[in-house]
Amino acid sequence: MPEDLSLSNLQPAQPREDRKRVGRGMGSGKGRYSGRGIKGQKSRAGSHMMRAGFEGGQMPLTMRIPKLRGSTSKDAMPVGPFRTYTQPVNLKDLDRFAEGEEVTPESLKAKGLIRTIRKDVKLLGVGELTTKLTITVHAASATAREKVEAAGGTLTLLKEPKVKKAKKHKAAPTAEAEEPEETTVEAPAEAEAPAEPEPESGE
Numbered sequence: 001m002p003e004d005l006s007l008s009n010l011q012p013a014q015p016r017e018d019r020k021r022v023g024r025g026m027g028s029g030k031g032r033y034s035g036r037g038i039k040g041q042k043s044r045a046g047s048h049m050m051r052a053g054f055e056g057g058q059m060p061l062t063m064r065i066p067k068l069r070g071s072t073s074k075d076a077m078p079v080g081p082f083r084t085y086t087q088p089v090n091l092k093d094l095d096r097f098a099e100g101e102e103v104t105p106e107s108l109k110a111k112g113l114i115r116t117i118r119k120d121v122k123l124l125g126v127g128e129l130t131t132k133l134t135i136t137v138h139a140a141s142a143t144a145r146e147k148v149e150a151a152g153g154t155l156t157l158l159k160e161p162k163v164k165k166a167k168k169h170k171a172a173p174t175a176e177a178e179e180p181e182e183t184t185v186e187a188p189a190e191a192e193a194p195a196e197p198e199p200e201s202g203e
Contacts (some may be wrong), residue, residue, distance in 0.1 A: 020035070022034035022035055041056070048202060052110065052122075052178075078166070085118045085119045085120055086119065086121065086122040086138065086139060087115070087116075087119050087120065087121050087122065088122055088124050089108060089113055089114065089121055089122070089123055089124065089137070090123075090124050090125075090127050091115050091123070091124070091125055091126060091127045091128065091129045091144055091147055092126060092127020092129075093127070093130070094117035094129060094133060094135075095130075095131070096111050096113075097111070097131065097133055098131070098135075099131045099132055100131075100132055100133070100134070101133060101134075102133070102134045102135075102136070103133050103135040103136065104132065104136050104137075105117045105121050105136075105137065105138075108121060116167045120138035120158075120159070121137045121138050121139075122137065122138065122139040122140060122141070123137050123139070123140040123141065123144045123148075123155070124140075124141050124143075124144055125141050125142075125143030125144035125145075125146070125147055128147065129147050129148060129150075129151045130151060130153065130155070131153075132149070132151055132152040132153045133151070133153040134147060134153060134154050135153060135154070135155045135156070136155075136156045136157075136158065137155075137156075137157065137158065138157065138158045138159045139159060139161065140155055140157065150190065170173060
């Protein structure tokens with residue numbers, strides 16, 4: 001018959017282990033260096049409270065790897081003014097709208113097709129459109145515009161598309177270019193030396 005539990009015989013189901021008591025003299029079994037080794041950073045107090053990514057003072061990995069320089073570089077996407085905020089919407093998702101209904105960023109959010117109206121909406125030509133809709137979005141692909149107009153609908157952009165500037169190519173010199181005429185310069189005539197007087201002969 002088990003003994004009745006009382007405050008005098010309470011004990012944990014698993015016996016507790018005594019914690020390591022370091023720094024209690026040479027005869028304690030953990031004296032002298034107290035399990036920290038000999039010198040070094042990790043033998044000091046507070047040495048294990050290092051920030052994430054700390055590599056002992058050497059150049060950390062985040063500084064060793066190459067970076068894409070410049071906040072205004074197209075290679076630094078999506079950083080800088082070239083950051084893209086458009087939310088894609090496919091044509092096949094517009095089947096939730098009835099015939100003749102108006103499609104705007106607000107109505108797209110109400111239908112659950114986009115998360116927020118703070119970001120631009122771009123219409124993509126994925127899928128087919130069979131209903132006539134009046135669509136007003138920020139941007140659209142050429143395929144999406146063709147399919148919307150083919151279904152009898154209209155597409156209005158809230159932002160004018162950027163026109164890419166054509167690069168000016170320098171005209172290559174033609175092979176039949178006229179060669180410059182050779183000009184000859186006549187050398188100046190040498191001045192005649194004065195005749196020397198004949199010596200007088202004495203009689």
